[in-house]
Amino acid sequence: xxxxxxxxxxxxxxxxxxxxxxxxxxxxxxxxxxxxxxxxxxxxxxxxxxxxxxxxxxxxxxxxxxxxxxxxxxxxxxxxxxxxxxxxxxxxxxxxxxxxxxxxxx
Numbered sequence: 882x883x884x885x886x887x888x889x890x891x892x893x894x895x896x897x898x899x900x901x902x903x904x905x906x907x908x909x910x911x912x913x914x915x916x917x918x919x920x921x922x923x924x925x926x927x928x929x930x931x932x933x934x935x936x937x938x939x940x941x942x943x944x945x946x947x948x949x950x951x952x953x954x955x956x957x958x959x960x961x962x963x964x965x966x967x968x969x970x971x972x973x974x975x976x977x978x979x980x981x982x983x984x985x986x987x
């Protein structure tokens with residue numbers, strides 16, 4: 882995950898993603914807020930499993946030789962389901978599968 886301090890930083894790093902986001906959600910106060918960008922749904926899903934909604938399950942923990950549960954989770958299907966159910970006022974899925982989040986809403 883990449884963290885940008887504001888929209889201007891995102892635009893300097895990835896102009897195409899920034900313009901797609903701006904076209905979709907319009908201008909607003911969100912442009913001054915931090916933006917969290919995941920390169921794709923897989924990375925977003927991994928983040929949610931280990932540091933997000935599901936972090937209390939400790940899926941990023943080493944269980945002393947036991948199988949890693951992350952290897953058994955269909956992150957592609959879970960990612961698609963998450964993207965269909967998330968709060969669209971704070972999440973954006975780009976055409977190239979990048980995920981952008983804001984904590985203040987669009």
